[in-house]
Amino acid sequence: RIMRPDDANIAGNVHGGTILKMIEEAGAIISTRHCNSQAGEPCVAALARVERTDFLSPMCIGEVANVSAEITYTSRHSVEVQVNVMSENILTGAKKLTNKATLWYVPLSLKNVNKVLEVPPIQYTRKEQEDEGKKRYEEQKLDRLETKQRNGDVIFPIINPEPHTVGYSQSSLIHLVGPSDCTLLGFVHGGVTMKLMDEVAGIVAARHCKTNIVTASVDAINFHEKIKKGCVITISGRMTFTSNKSMEIEVFVDADPFLDEPRERYRAVSAFFTYVSLSKEGKPLPVPQLLTETEDEKRRFEEGKGRYLQTKAKRQAQMQQAAQQ
Amino acid sequence: RIMRPDDANIAGNVHGGTILKMIEEAGAIISTRHCNSQAGEPCVAALARVERTDFLSPMCIGEVANVSAEITYTSRHSVEVQVNVMSENILTGAKKLTNKATLWYVPLSLKNVNKVLEVPPIQYTRKEQEDEGKKRYEEQKLDRLETKQRNGDVIFPIINPEPHTVGYSQSSLIHLVGPSDCTLLGFVHGGVTMKLMDEVAGIVAARHCKTNIVTASVDAINFHEKIKKGCVITISGRMTFTSNKSMEIEVFVDADPFLDEPRERYRAVSAFFTYVSLSKEGKPLPVPQLLTETEDEKRRFEEGKGRYLQTKAKRQAQMQQAAQQ
Amino acid sequence: RIMRPDDANIAGNVHGGTILKMIEEAGAIISTRHCNSQAGEPCVAALARVERTDFLSPMCIGEVANVSAEITYTSRHSVEVQVNVMSENILTGAKKLTNKATLWYVPLSLKNVNKVLEVPPIQYTRKEQEDEGKKRYEEQKLDRLETKQRNGDVIFPIINPEPHTVGYSQSSLIHLVGPSDCTLLGFVHGGVTMKLMDEVAGIVAARHCKTNIVTASVDAINFHEKIKKGCVITISGRMTFTSNKSMEIEVFVDADPFLDEPRERYRAVSAFFTYVSLSKEGKPLPVPQLLTETEDEKRRFEEGKGRYLQTKAKRQAQMQQAAQQ
Numbered sequence: 025r026i027m028r029p030d031d032a033n034i035a036g037n038v039h040g041g042t043i044l045k046m047i048e049e050a051g052a053i054i055s056t057r058h059c060n061s062q063a064g065e066p067c068v069a070a071l072a073r074v075e076r077t078d079f080l081s082p083m084c085i086g087e088v089a090n091v092s093a094e095i096t097y098t099s100r101h102s103v104e105v106q107v108n109v110m111s112e113n114i115l116t117g118a119k120k121l122t123n124k125a126t127l128w129y130v131p132l133s134l135k136n137v138n139k140v141l142e143v144p145p146i147q148y149t150r151k152e153q154e155d156e157g158k159k160r161y162e163e164q165k166l167d168r169l170e171t172k173q174r175n176g177d178v179i180f181p182i183i184n185p186e187p188h189t190v191g192y193s194q195s196s197l198i199h200l201v202g203p204s205d206c207t208l209l210g211f212v213h214g215g216v217t218m219k220l221m222d223e224v225a226g227i228v229a230a231r232h233c234k235t236n237i238v239t240a241s242v243d244a245i246n247f248h249e250k251i252k253k254g255c256v257i258t259i260s261g262r263m264t265f266t267s268n269k270s271m272e273i274e275v276f277v278d279a280d281p282f283l284d285e286p287r288e289r290y291r292a293v294s295a296f297f298t299y300v301s302l303s304k305e306g307k308p309l310p311v312p313q314l315l316t317e318t319e320d321e322k323r324r325f326e327e328g329k330g331r332y333l334q335t336k337a338k339r340q341a342q343m344q345q346a347a348q349q
Numbered sequence: 350r351i352m353r354p355d356d357a358n359i360a361g362n363v364h365g366g367t368i369l370k371m372i373e374e375a376g377a378i379i380s381t382r383h384c385n386s387q388a389g390e391p392c393v394a395a396l397a398r399v400e401r402t403d404f405l406s407p408m409c410i411g412e413v414a415n416v417s418a419e420i421t422y423t424s425r426h427s428v429e430v431q432v433n434v435m436s437e438n439i440l441t442g443a444k445k446l447t448n449k450a451t452l453w454y455v456p457l458s459l460k461n462v463n464k465v466l467e468v469p470p471i472q473y474t475r476k477e478q479e480d481e482g483k484k485r486y487e488e489q490k491l492d493r494l495e496t497k498q499r500n501g502d503v504i505f506p507i508i509n510p511e512p513h514t515v516g517y518s519q520s521s522l523i524h525l526v527g528p529s530d531c532t533l534l535g536f537v538h539g540g541v542t543m544k545l546m547d548e549v550a551g552i553v554a555a556r557h558c559k560t561n562i563v564t565a566s567v568d569a570i571n572f573h574e575k576i577k578k579g580c581v582i583t584i585s586g587r588m589t590f591t592s593n594k595s596m597e598i599e600v601f602v603d604a605d606p607f608l609d610e611p612r613e614r615y616r617a618v619s620a621f622f623t624y625v626s627l628s629k630e631g632k633p634l635p636v637p638q639l640l641t642e643t644e645d646e647k648r649r650f651e652e653g654k655g656r657y658l659q660t661k662a663k664r665q666a667q668m669q670q671a672a673q674q
Numbered sequence: 675r676i677m678r679p680d681d682a683n684i685a686g687n688v689h690g691g692t693i694l695k696m697i698e699e700a701g702a703i704i705s706t707r708h709c710n711s712q713a714g715e716p717c718v719a720a721l722a723r724v725e726r727t728d729f730l731s732p733m734c735i736g737e738v739a740n741v742s743a744e745i746t747y748t749s750r751h752s753v754e755v756q757v758n759v760m761s762e763n764i765l766t767g768a769k770k771l772t773n774k775a776t777l778w779y780v781p782l783s784l785k786n787v788n789k790v791l792e793v794p795p796i797q798y799t800r801k802e803q804e805d806e807g808k809k810r811y812e813e814q815k816l817d818r819l820e821t822k823q824r825n826g827d828v829i830f831p832i833i834n835p836e837p838h839t840v841g842y843s844q845s846s847l848i849h850l851v852g853p854s855d856c857t858l859l860g861f862v863h864g865g866v867t868m869k870l871m872d873e874v875a876g877i878v879a880a881r882h883c884k885t886n887i888v889t890a891s892v893d894a895i896n897f898h899e900k901i902k903k904g905c906v907i908t909i910s911g912r913m914t915f916t917s918n919k920s921m922e923i924e925v926f927v928d929a930d931p932f933l934d935e936p937r938e939r940y941r942a943v944s945a946f947f948t949y950v951s952l953s954k955e956g957k958p959l960p961v962p963q964l965l966t967e968t969e970d971e972k973r974r975f976e977e978g979k980g981r982y983l984q985t986k987a988k989r990q991a992q993m994q995q996a997a998q999q
Binding site for chain 1: 680683684830831833845846847848849852853854873874877881903906930932933
């Protein structure tokens, strides 16, 4: 579809959240279709996890987004989908790869939402494809267990914060979950959640550096807990780390099912977003360093640095590998 | 994309206007891409005309709309696009053809919006394709000249109208044209206009028969006049004819460019929409007959009857032809 | 237009904010059109004030909202518009008056946004209309001066609040102002701001009483300060008062023009919203009493009680007057 002013910031760059929402919708369609392809209980594929995603080049208003999705692996209860997004300038015909994303879906029964159904297996053209898929499946399973830990944190507001401290840019928004946000099962689409997360993370980044910012990457996101129609969700973001030219923002989503008496507010999702600041010519600008004050902030900064260096090393290894091939 | 509650009426049937908007967007993308495929002035394809469109089967919330578009003819200054919409129930895998539409686009220069550019010719696989396209091109050109006449009419509100008279159901809405309604040239997308027209026509039909109604067809629409960002548009609809099971509604779009001093309010588009009333099981219901009062209403009713009989005859001829093949 | 699922809460009642937004759009169109009706500088009418508005009956999904607007008074630099909203059930034909609102607009030059232009005078059919209009004009002018004071307050979050305290239900959201939120001048539509304010107030009310709530009335709102495209706005709400069957919520809008270096965050709007809790049959329910803890909270509760009793007295006086006529 054609990107509109509403999909973009005032510099004309399409929000990363809009792209994530399109990716998730494509993934949900292909995996729901696949999981219903054999006779059996009807089901809806629910997003369980999105792997780390890089935004390779910014998309602009007036360009057309081409989204293509393919099922690349199936385990007994989950489906791996690869989604590619190309931006196309229909005036010049130029096409650019914007995103390559990997998503994991789980089929939930339409009759009983707590029942996970079996996934019809796909055919692999080569045996290695199945083995590599299995390896990715095991890796993400491990990783999902790990992130279950980091759930207690809450963001408290700071009064009269100094510029470039954590408290200076931290932001949160609330949203009442309406019918258009939800799947047939009455739970929030993963893509809607990611769009709101990107919105908050983008405001944190813009408040910190006061320039035009764009999403550079999103770390793996696990959707441990479903969010029901009628909930109030609070999406909070705080900056955790800055390198010379990037900012890392941690985003939490807390759901408050206030209409269901016994249920308490709970952490539904959390993730790290990385942003860069762009000049008018689209070149990356240096960003102001984050000033850490408390012990927790210093610890989180070091952890963020670890993630940053690890990603950098991985990317260099990939580039060397690509150069050798 | 997946159909959401907002795309549909309270019975869960997707609005014809939502489908028309998707069709027009697909047509605008493919024809803008084609018109820029050769080196030359960059341009945007503007919708000039939509041929009569039948809604073959209703689409529902939760279904996926698959839209495919193909360029089928090019004249020197215009492009004919055929768009097919399939509705897919991803739970059962069932697919149905919802619409087949034919649209005509004209390339306007990005630098000078009043300049119509030349269209790169397409290759035809068979000579007959070109000849048939040329015939369609000549026919629509003739038809476009005719409709230029019917522009003076205005809809006046009636106080305390009797049930089932024209005044009883006539309706109008105003809309301020915002940035998301517009193309890169700053003019309203044809699809946005058609969606608003369907909204008004649907209100007229529902007021008349007070049941669940769906769009059955839209007569050819000519886009004679562009509508600029910042205009206020008034969309008015009145019922012109009823058969046993269908209602014909005439819709006008008037644009008021109140910020541009010299320009007066003008008629931008007009069209006939046909609606049917559906029972809970999706079967067509009889509709109350329209009560005509004035001479003009009686004349319009007869004209509507003419269109109705002509369409019916055409459809029967097509069915006979199909049966013979 | 027809009310859609997205316009309403999960019980099917249309959000008061959606109605306020339609009212403001109608007012902006009629007053911009009027102010441009004489030769001169083109201008856009900006909302300066909305008088107290009562929501007389709830509107539901599937109903049609009929909005009519009329200019009732003009001073040298401002226009008074009366807007009526009727809800129409198109299945039964039943119509109900939902709202009567009075709005004040000021024409700002399209070339120089800080220049207020002159308003062409309207013709009155009776001399008393002009005198009464002038009286309303003077009254609102006075009232606008008063509210300029109440601007310093900030809402701080409370950790682990007790149920039914002020801290328990207070809420805030941030919103990045995009192009679709803005007029041609690049400033946020008053109606967009009111819709966001109603969204926050509704979440505060729902958190407090955990039932289906609807907007009952909105106190006069003054738009002292414009909000520019690209700003981040924070909308915060806290409960100030509860009667047996109603809740009063104070809402603040703070704008942070973070891209414009010299400009600081400022209070753009504030207002009081009153909500009632409805049973499934649409009858008003008793609401839990607000527990006030601090001195400020107790003072605000007393002030809210004052407003409540004043409004009640005024309404009774009007009903007696109506009974005598």
